[in-house]
Amino acid sequence: MDQIMIGKFIAACRKEQGLTQAALAEKLGVSDRAVSKWENGRNMPDVSIIPELCALLKIDLNELFAGERLSMDNYKEIAQKNLLEMRRQEEMANKRLLNAEKILGFVSVATSLAMVVSGLLVAESSPVVSIVLCSLAGLTVLVFAFYGIKIEHEAGYYECPECGERYIPDSYWKVCFAPHFGSTRKMTCPKCGKRAYQKKVLTKE
Ligand SMILES: [Zn+2]
Structure with a gap:
């Protein structure tokens, strides 16, 4: 996958559709800078907005990944390759999210433990500080639990x-x-x- 080529292709298609970077960004709900980064080949659009981006640029997914309009001859081969590439990208993105969740979990447990321990140590000399520290510890765990489960819901x-x-389950709760x-x-x-234990997998297929 050639990000520079894809970037130039995005820019060309955007101009063909008479859109400015800002207009495209607004339609997609991203920043102008994000669009500019794609077009410079420094970044790829997020998997979740690619379908909408393709629709706005009037190209299809395989053309986007190929960085050019495709003729019928090479279409099938490239389509297959891109499908695999998409799947690999999604898998990597989800893996990163789930790893982030583990790190977040570790950090929050370590932080709250440290706060509880310091809270207990100063309990006699300054009970107010102690209470504040222990409450913060509880809050840290709650906030982590919220975001941890959010990540797990979405990845x-x-x-x-x-x-x-x-x-993907339809509700966070x-x-x-x-x-x-x-x-x-x-x-x-x-x-x-049916109700059963459902294993986490990284890709749709
Ligand atoms: Zn089922």
Whole structure:
């Protein structure tokens, strides 16, 4: 994948559609700078907005990744290659998110433990400080739990062991209150409706 070529292609298609960088950015809900970075080949658009970007530029996904308009001859081969590349990118992005969750978890536990320990150490000399420290520790854990589960909700898919459906649960709270070990959670499959432990997988297929 040649990011410079893709960037130039995005810029060319954007101009063809009579859009400025700012106009395209606004339609996609990203910053002008993000668009400029794609066009300079310094960054790729996020997987989640690629379909909308393609629609606005009136190109398809395979053309975007190839960085050029495709003729019917080379289309199939390139389409296949790009599909694999997309999947690999999504997998990497999700892996990064889940790793971030682990690091966040570790840091928050370490921080709150440190706060509780210091809180206990100063309990006698300054009880107010002690209470503040312990409350902050509790708050840290709560905030982490919220964001940790948010990451887990959004990164990758849950796979139903009964029918094999891979899906993103439709609500944060379903993920939040599901019994779990690791990132495997007991939830109801939206397709077959069976309740089972659903394993986290990184890609849709
Ligand atoms: Zn199912």
